[in-house]
Amino acid sequence: MTIISPTATDVALEDEENESLVKRLLNLQSVWILGVLIVIVTFFAIAGGGKFFSAANFSLISQNISVLAILGVGMTFIIITSGIDLSIGSVLVFSSVISAKVIEALGGSTAGAVFIGILAGLVAGGAWGFINGFLVAKAKVPPFIVTLGTLSAALGLSQVMTSGLNITLDESALTDFGIYTKVAGIPALPFVALIVVIIGGITLHRTKFGRYTYAVGSNAEAAKRVGVKVDRHLIAVYCMAGVLAGVGAVLYLAQFGTTTIAGQSLTNLNVIAAVVIGGTSVFGGEGSMFGTVVGLFIPAVLQSGFIIIGVEPFWQGVAVGVVLIAAVYIDQTRRAAALRGAKSTRRSGTKPAVKK
Amino acid sequence: MTAILEARGLSRSFGHVRALDNADFDVNPGEVVALIGDNGAGKSTMVKALSGNLALDDGEILFEGNPIEMTTPQQVSELGIEVVYQDLALAPHLDPAQNVFLGRELPAKGLLGKLGFMDNKEMRRQSRSFFDDLGATVRSLTAPVGSMSGGQRQGIAIARAIAWASKVVFLDEPTAALGVVQTKNVLETIKRVRDKGIAIVLISHSMPHVLEVSDRVQVMRLGRRVATIATKDASVEQLVGAMTGALDVPKGSAA
Numbered sequence: 001m002t003i004i005s006p007t008a009t010d011v012a013l014e015d016e017e018n019e020s021l022v023k024r025l026l027n028l029q030s031v032w033i034l035g036v037l038i039v040i041v042t043f044f045a046i047a048g049g050g051k052f053f054s055a056a057n058f059s060l061i062s063q064n065i066s067v068l069a070i071l072g073v074g075m076t077f078i079i080i081t082s083g084i085d086l087s088i089g090s091v092l093v094f095s096s097v098i099s100a101k102v103i104e105a106l107g108g109s110t111a112g113a114v115f116i117g118i119l120a121g122l123v124a125g126g127a128w129g130f131i132n133g134f135l136v137a138k139a140k141v142p143p144f145i146v147t148l149g150t151l152s153a154a155l156g157l158s159q160v161m162t163s164g165l166n167i168t169l170d171e172s173a174l175t176d177f178g179i180y181t182k183v184a185g186i187p188a189l190p191f192v193a194l195i196v197v198i199i200g201g202i203t204l205h206r207t208k209f210g211r212y213t214y215a216v217g218s219n220a221e222a223a224k225r226v227g228v229k230v231d232r233h234l235i236a237v238y239c240m241a242g243v244l245a246g247v248g249a250v251l252y253l254a255q256f257g258t259t260t261i262a263g264q265s266l267t268n269l270n271v272i273a274a275v276v277i278g279g280t281s282v283f284g285g286e287g288s289m290f291g292t293v294v295g296l297f298i299p300a301v302l303q304s305g306f307i308i309i310g311v312e313p314f315w316q317g318v319a320v321g322v323v324l325i326a327a328v329y330i331d332q333t334r335r336a337a338a339l340r341g342a343k344s345t346r347r348s349g350t351k352p353a354v355k356k
Numbered sequence: 357m358t359a360i361l362e363a364r365g366l367s368r369s370f371g372h373v374r375a376l377d378n379a380d381f382d383v384n385p386g387e388v389v390a391l392i393g394d395n396g397a398g399k400s401t402m403v404k405a406l407s408g409n410l411a412l413d414d415g416e417i418l419f420e421g422n423p424i425e426m427t428t429p430q431q432v433s434e435l436g437i438e439v440v441y442q443d444l445a446l447a448p449h450l451d452p453a454q455n456v457f458l459g460r461e462l463p464a465k466g467l468l469g470k471l472g473f474m475d476n477k478e479m480r481r482q483s484r485s486f487f488d489d490l491g492a493t494v495r496s497l498t499a500p501v502g503s504m505s506g507g508q509r510q511g512i513a514i515a516r517a518i519a520w521a522s523k524v525v526f527l528d529e530p531t532a533a534l535g536v537v538q539t540k541n542v543l544e545t546i547k548r549v550r551d552k553g554i555a556i557v558l559i560s561h562s563m564p565h566v567l568e569v570s571d572r573v574q575v576m577r578l579g580r581r582v583a584t585i586a587t588k589d590a591s592v593e594q595l596v597g598a599m600t601g602a603l604d605v606p607k608g609s610a611a
Contacts, residue, residue, distance in 0.1 A: 226459030285449030
């Protein structure tokens with residue numbers, strides 16, 4: 001079927017130029033997982049009424065997932081390269097400790113001190129990302145092991161630096177930003193997260209950097225053979241995830257006014273779950289930023305909804321676990337079906353139908 | 357005629373194994389050379405050496421008559437030499453156009469291009485014309501390559517190599533996974549590309565295919581070239597004899 005004589009080429013698609021983004025989107029898991037989210041929201045809107053389906057509640061939900069969304073951007077890139085980053089919560093803690101220490105040392109409340117503190121947090125996160133990326137790309141240690149190691153090391157170092165006690169920032173310009181600032185009516189935290197997600201999405205889906213991220217996850221050897229600098233790209237991706245963990249650290253500092261040393265032990269798993277629910281394959285090569293955002297909303301909406309309708313919020317964990325496994329199972333069977341379908345339609349010479 | 361690509365006395369050992377042992381090779385422009393040999397004879401190692409994927413212990417490589425040092429696959433690509441590997445080296449999750457232009461993405465116009473944005477439309481348009489030139493049927497330019505048949509994938513890999521190769525194309529077992537019709541098409545393609553003046557090196561175990569499309573056959577055994585035979589004078593028995601060392605081929609077997 002490859003190289004068929006010219007007479008057979010009339011089956012080639014005329015409308016392929018118009019094979020639009022919309023059509024390709026319909027093939028993505030993120031689109032039907034959006035359907036699941038809508039069902040959940042509708043259910044709670046009916047069951048919980050105005051208390052759930054209100055601007056205030058959604059503002060609260062979006063604030064709760066802001067930092068996770070920023071981490072999710074980096075994690076999406078990493079998982080698409082067929083890697084994983086378990087260290088992200090610990091790196092966040094480390095960055096927030098560095099950031100808080102710097103702000104404290106510079107006297108605390110001035111904008112200048114905060115600015116340098118933020119920068120220090122980003123650099124600290126980026127440094128851990130670089131270590132992760134370097135070990136994965138150059139030392140060829142599996143990402144799971146590398147980041148399991150840095151998960152432990154980054155948290156340990158944070159505790160060493162603070163003797164395990166949280167640093168609290170009182171009355172700093174940073175906490176004012178987190179609590180009071182609003183941009184276009186949106187609280188500052190979700191606003192920052194939204195910008196990061198949009199930039200991340202454009203980078204992933206529209207630029208060469210994003211294309212290479214998919215290529216590395218899909219077939220690193222093939223990418224290498226056509227001249228993609230695979231090692232350098234992996235380091236860049238892990239580095240970016242580290243910097244974003246730094247951004248998350250700064251935002252948590254702004255939100256809570258304190259480092260959250262003991263509070264991030266499940267952050268990595270929550271972010272990974274969201275990315276995977278959103279249709280990004282842990283085997284690499286496919287995924288989308290939009291899916292990650294939807295994948296983040298599902299646990300957050302479940303938690304909020306359970307509280308409002310009076311179900312113990314512990315059920316959220318159960319529900320998320322079920323959604324996670326179901327999402328991956330359905331995605332796999334759907335993909336297998338798509339492959340079978342593609343073969344049978346090819347035989348009859350028609351173009352493959354759009355599959356949902 | 358100066359050979360477009362020539363190897364003289366290439367040697368490379370892996371531990372105690374001499375994968376290449378003072379091996380020679382040459383191919384002329386617009387010529388199909390078949391490189392044959394039993395498993396372990398050094399064919400793949402030779403291809404790696406001639407595509408910048410192998411550091412040599414000894415020997416020299418000449419491109420258009422000038423000695424060159426092949427260090428990276430990219431450098432070899434820039435010379436107009438492309439390899440279609442047996443495993444095709446496609447990224448299964450990317451679509452055909454993305455695969456064809458992988459590592460050679462066309463930037464978008466203006467400032468956006470500098471920021472790393474790509475001109476996907478133009479890449480799709482050019483890919484389509486590459487496939488049409490080859491007569492390769494690629495049904496969708498936006499479906500992932502992994503969902504396509506082996507034949508279509510082969511077509512994409514060959515189209516990519518031919519699109520970028522201006523001088524030499526290596527085809528490593530291009531027909532091994534194909535059915536009768538597809539095989540015939542690949543052989544037709546080889547002839548068409550040769551007629552464009554591009555040199556083709558065909559690595560194959562299939563003697564009938566070798567005899568059908570090649571102009572010359574170079575036989576490797578135990579890491580060296582043991583015979584060069586004009587295809588019109590060759591028979592399957594003779595080729596197999598040279599490969600296994602059973603026949604006394606006048607040129608080279610004295611070693």
